[in-house]
Amino acid sequence: MSTNSTSPAPATRDPQQPDPDSPPPAGVHSLWRLRGYLRPHAWAMAIMLATALLGVGVAVAIPLVTRALIDGPITQGELDPVLPLGLLALALGVTEALLMWLRRWVQSSAVLSMETAMRHDLYAHLQALPMAFHSRWQSGQLLSRATTDLSAIRRFAGFGLLFLLINIVQVVAVTVVLLEMYWPLGLVVAVAAAPIVWLSRRFESRYVLISRRVQDEQGDLATRAEEGAVGIRVVKSFGRSDYISDQYERAARALHDTSMEKVRLAARFWTFLDVIPNLAVVVVLLLGAIGVGRGELTPGELVAFITLMLSLVWPVAALGYILAMSQEAMTAAARILEIFDTRSDITAGTRRIEEARGHLVFERVDFAFPDAPGEPVLRGVDLDLRPGETVAVVGATGSGKTALTALVPRLYDVSGGRVTLDGVDIRDLDLDHLRTLVATAFEDPTLFSMSARENLTLGRADASDADIDEAIDIAQAGFVRDLPWGLDTRIGEQGMALSGGQRQRLALARAVLARPAVLVLDDTLSALDVHTEMLVEEALRRVLSGTTGLIVAHRASTVLLADRVALLQDGTITHVGEHSELMATVPAYRELLAADADVEEEVAS
Missing domain, CATH: 1.20.1560.10 (ABC transporter type 1, transmembrane domain)
Structure with missing residues (x-):
């Protein structure tokens, strides 16, 4: 972080945040x-x-x-x-x-x-x-x-x-x-x-x-x-x-x-x-x-x-x-x-990747939330995402899927092991640079009290109108053009005037517009109806063909976007393979997706 010359001196005491309800001595x-x-x-x-x-x-x-x-x-x-x-x-x-x-x-x-x-x-x-x-x-x-x-x-x-x-x-x-x-x-x-x-x-x-x-x-x-x-x-x-x-x-x-x-x-x-x-x-x-x-x-x-x-x-x-x-x-x-006095335990490195290919690797990754260091969420996770490959992470609720995706842009740091991007430990990368290489669309998207255009260009301020239109079309977010003032319409705090699906599509368009080396989708399509989801998935296939994708998926239709699937159980990846292979050989995977697969078959028939 850069601050002006008037910033206070660094803290001299333990940086752990005190209880805000316990008044410190004021003098x-x-x-x-x-x-x-x-x-x-x-x-x-x-x-x-x-x-x-x-x-x-x-x-x-x-x-x-x-x-x-x-x-x-x-x-x-x-x-x-x-x-x-x-x-x-x-x-x-x-x-x-x-x-x-x-x-x-x-x-x-x-x-x-x-x-x-x-x-x-x-x-x-x-x-x-x-x-x-x-x-x-x-x-x-x-x-x-x-x-x-x-x-x-x-x-x-x-x-x-x-x-x-x-x-x-x-x-x-x-x-x-x-x-x-x-x-x-x-x-x-x-x-x-x-x-x-x-x-x-x-x-x-x-x-x-x-x-x-x-x-x-x-x-x-x-x-x-x-x-x-x-x-x-x-x-x-x-x-x-x-x-x-x-x-x-x-x-x-x-x-x-x-x-x-x-x-x-x-x-x-x-x-x-x-x-x-x-x-x-x-x-x-x-x-x-x-x-x-x-x-x-x-x-x-x-x-x-x-x-x-x-x-x-x-x-x-x-x-x-x-x-x-x-x-x-x-x-x-x-x-x-x-x-x-609270110091960030996520310290930025200095390295940069000039020509990012998007080769993302998890090496023996352990993770526990800082507030609960004795309760690991991830244990010994190994996963290799080759450049341009899309991998879906599937697991039961509470298995650690969202925690895994949060490690990629360093919203949290690993407790053990490491995550590398193109062979470089992400902890050695400049933090702002890393977050230009990685874009994330969350399941519960956050929109700001600003225009639709400003929300879309949050991750890429220099995007042209053509780039914005392309991202909108990919995310099936054309509804923004029908707003009273089009893309210049102020959508309101938290985007409360929009439906859950509309907010997800805007967040997805924002992530796509950033043109990252690694695109992380944390169950981003969960609020979409089946018809819209099919259109979005069709467009996403084109986008994911040129970037590395890490997708948290609960629906069988979303899993089909991936080249490979990783099954996460109790904080550990137990199986990695193609969807059809896992369906045939892994009962736990089949049970997770069986009900949704039946729905998909009914829709297709």
């Missing part, structure tokens, strides 16, 4: 590991920080100008200095507004670019991860990470992180100025910070756990919504809309309850943060009035003090919001790093 280290995405925008971050610090300086200077104005011209009745000091205060206010505008403009550009880079790398990494990963993870959890979690990181990087620094600097700077101006009142402000720090630490430890629960439950809810939409035909056909709705409602209710628990926790914290500065203002006002009465403090100093004190209300009150945002961002970063 500053999670966000820190994503710092590479900020490096290209270091200049923007420097501008943001500089303008923020200048803004704090300006905000502190305005009350001091006010103090000079009250204690000088106003108290002494001198009008001449009023205008210059007033203009100075106005200039400082305008400067503060301009600095804020510049910071937000630079900030928005940098943070959105960062989010875009992260989204690009996350999607590219998901595409590179093996099927074993995708079979374990709910699609809703992945969707939640790619949308909600990235947005949480963007919000914190664009608002929370900067304002956390600004607010800390502002609180420290104002407190120092207040201590310098009149230390008893400055001490009140400093003392008020102690309970805030203590409460913030307690809040942080509890909020991170509940934030993780909310984000995981959002992923579960997204999964429910997606499954309900994709499986709507099944739901309606069984009349189980109420049942599925109840499941969704339970997930939504769980999310609501957890979110409310999160809100209650935050509300208690924020309420306490609102009370502390207001109490401090009351104390300052009281002690300040006493100080003015004793002559220890001038009226201008008191006004400036109160103004500076009020300027701390927002930084302190916002602390709860910023801390909550930081915890959500840390949790989001941890969830995203779970994906980035």
